[in-house]
Amino acid sequence: QVQLVESGGGLVQAGGSLRLSCAASGRTFSRYPMGWFRQAPGLEREFVGAISWRGGSTLYADSVKGRFTISRDNAKNMVYLQMNGLKPEDTAIYFCATRKGMYSTYANQPEEYDYWGQGTQVTVSL
Secondary structure, three states: OOEEEEEOOEEEEOOOOEEEEEEEEOOOHHHOOEEEEEEOOOOOOEEEEEEOOOOOOEEEOOOOOOOEEEEEEOOOOEEEEEEOOOOHHHOEEEEEEEEOOOOOOOOOOHHHEEEEOOOEEEEEEO
């Protein structure tokens, strides 16, 4: 059974940094692209970024480009989201997800991902 567990969320002041982690199990993690999404109250789930299965390529939403960085450690079955220059509008629950299809390309639509973690709350104050 595939399981994804996010951690690292919390409360931070605007301009601060957080590093989110996602621990994966139950699948040959290294063969699947991974994505990060977020969802703020009353809004739809939003793409944040994705990383290829080897980790050599990344894709980011325009809203986080230049501030957030995704990385992965396939030996540890971990994916990370380094968030710098946080803004109040980054406040949301952050989810990691595995892409459908082994060796597939990364994608920015939630329906292209099949397993999701429970999420971790990130709150950015002024």
